Structures are given as C-alpha cells and as structure tokens.
Amino acid sequence: QQPVQSPQAVILREGEDAVINCSSSKALYSVHWYRQKHGEAPVFLMILLKGGEQKGHEKISASFNEKKQQSSLYLTASQLSYSGTYFCGTAEINQAGTALIFGKGTTLSVSS
Amino acid sequence: DAEITQSPRHKITETGRQVTLACHQTWNHNNMFWYRQDLGHGLRLIHYSYGVQDTNKGEVSDGYSVSRSNTEDLPLTLESAASSQTSVYFCASSGWTGGEQYFGPGTRLTVT
Numbered sequence: 281q282q283p284v285q286s287p288q289a290v291i292l293r294e295g296e297d298a299v300i301n302c303s304s305s306k307a308l309y310s311v312h313w314y315r316q317k318h319g320e321a322p323v324f325l326m327i328l329l330k331g332g333e334q335k336g337h338e339k340i341s342a343s344f345n346e347k348k349q350q351s352s353l354y355l356t357a358s359q360l361s362y363s364g365t366y367f368c369g370t371a372e373i374n375q376a377g378t379a380l381i382f383g384k385g386t387t388l389s390v391s392s
Numbered sequence: 393d394a395e396i397t398q399s400p401r402h403k404i405t406e407t408g409r410q411v412t413l414a415c416h417q418t419w420n421h422n423n424m425f426w427y428r429q430d431l432g433h434g435l436r437l438i439h440y441s442y443g444v445q446d447t448n449k450g451e452v453s454d455g456y457s458v459s460r461s462n463t464e465d466l467p468l469t470l471e472s473a474a475s476s477q478t479s480v481y482f483c484a485s486s487g488w489t490g491g492e493q494y495f496g497p498g499t500r501l502t503v504t
Contacts (some may be wrong), residue, residue, distance in 0.1 A: 342398035
C-alpha cells in the first residue's frame with residue numbers, strides 16, 4: 281500500500297521552512313526519507329524506526345508517530361541545495377524485512 | 393570505493409524483444425532491489441532479493457523477472473518488452489534488511 285505524501289509540491293525562498301508529510305494506512309515498522317535531484321539517483325537522508333524517535337541532520341529533521349502511521353520531514357532555513365524531490369519509503373510492521381514501498385514524492389523548489 | 397553500477401545507461405528496444413538490464417554492486421550487500429520511476433508514480437518496486445537464490449515480487453512485477461546467482465548481481469529481464477515498460481529503472485542495495493538503500497545511476501529504457 282503506497283504511502284501518501286503531502287503536499288505534492290512546495291515553492292520556497294531561501295531561508296524559509298517547509299514540512300513534508302508521509303501517511304500510511306498500515307501499521308509501520310520504519311520510515312525512510314530520500315532526496316532525488318533532477319536526473320540523478322535518490323539519496324538516503326534518514327531512517328526512523330517505530331518508537332516515535334526524531335532524527336536530525338543539520339537543518340533537516342524528521343519525526344515518526346507510529347500510532348498515527350505518519351512521518352514528517354522538517355526542512356528549516358532552506359538552502360538552494362535542498363531543491364529536489366523528496367520520497368518517503370515505508371516498511372509495514374507485520375512484514376518486517378519486506379522491501380520499502382515509496383510514496384509519489386514531494387517536489388521542493390528553493391529560489392534565491 | 394564500493395559502488396553500485398547499472399548498464400546500459402540508455403536503451404532503445406522494440407516491442408516484443410527480450411531485454412536484460414544489469415545491476416552490479418561491490419558493497420557485498422545481501423539485499424538488492426529493482427524499481428521503476430515514472431512521472432506521477434514515484435518509485436515502484438518491481439522485484440527484490442535478500443540473498444543468493446532468493447527473489448521476491450514487488451508491486452509491479454508482471455512482465456519482469458530476476459535471478460540471483462551471486463551476491464554482486466541482480467539482472468532484471470523484460471520477457472517481452474511493451475511500450476508500457478518505457479521508464480527509468482533504478483537498482484538499489486542495502487546492507488541489512490530494512491536498512492538504508494544505495495541507488496545506482498539508473499537506466500532509461502524506451503520501448504518503441
């Protein structure tokens with residue numbers, strides 16, 4: 281079951297913040313976040329495991345609410361380099377070990 | 393440095409032909425995955441493998457097959473190419489089940 285990402289697209293000025301959401305109808309074991317720049321391969325950002333932990337990498341952080349089967353990616357003080365398409369990938373709790381199912385992506389455009 | 397490669401990078405073929413896309417990784421990862429990426433659909437899982445002789449179907453496996461005879465390679469075969477299989481194909485690997493995935497550069501396949 282493909283997770284639902286929102287919004288589909290975000291347009292920002294440098295320095296602005298954004299939140300990207302990922303929601304599943306299934307109980308989740310983990311959520312992954314990846315970023316893909318145009319014409320390139322997706323690149324791993326972070327994994328969140330069930331337990332509600334929050335992770336961060338510089339100005340990009342994420343949370344995972346396992347009760348709501350939702351994850352959010354927070355981008356603060358955005359930079360031009362943040363532009364790209366962000367994908368969440370989910371693994372269902374009853375199928376630990378099953379490969380990820382990715383959402384359709386959220387396109388982020390940051391301008392100066 | 394360890395890497396994951398795909399070949400060819402671009403391929404044009406005719407409807408009905410058999411096509412094989414290669415994926416080779418030097419990470420010594422047990423887990424390997426094939427995805428296709430189309431506008432509006434994000435990344436969709438085709439097949440995956442958790443080790444030698446292991447293969448599993450993903451979301452969109454019809455018309456595709458894989459075999460895993462060694463750790464390094466997971467070739468993807470289109471038995472009889474169809475225009476609907478025109479897409480960008482990504483191979484990925486991960487070192488542990490559910491772990492971060494490293495993506496290859498992708499193969500752009502056009503079926504005429």
